[in-house]
Amino acid sequence: MDAEPGAARGLGDGRTWVGLGLGIVALALLSTGTWAKETAARAAALFGEADRGAAPQPADRR
Numbered sequence: 001m002d003a004e005p006g007a008a009r010g011l012g013d014g015r016t017w018v019g020l021g022l023g024i025v026a027l028a029l030l031s032t033g034t035w036a037k038e039t040a041a042r043a044a045a046l047f048g049e050a051d052r053g054a055a056p057q058p059a060d061r062r
Helices: 014-032 033-052
Strands: none
Touching: 014 033
């Protein structure tokens, strides 16, 4: 039986859920691996350099 045009689709077949699950696992592995830790360390170093930058100038009081 065909759905009417514009009708909401069901939950789909199992392939959709397997694909989404594999995508989530891939993102989890990428975000917790060595590459992610090294990237986080480089970003933290950049922020540390910015924190050690020029001293703030006092406000101009007139």
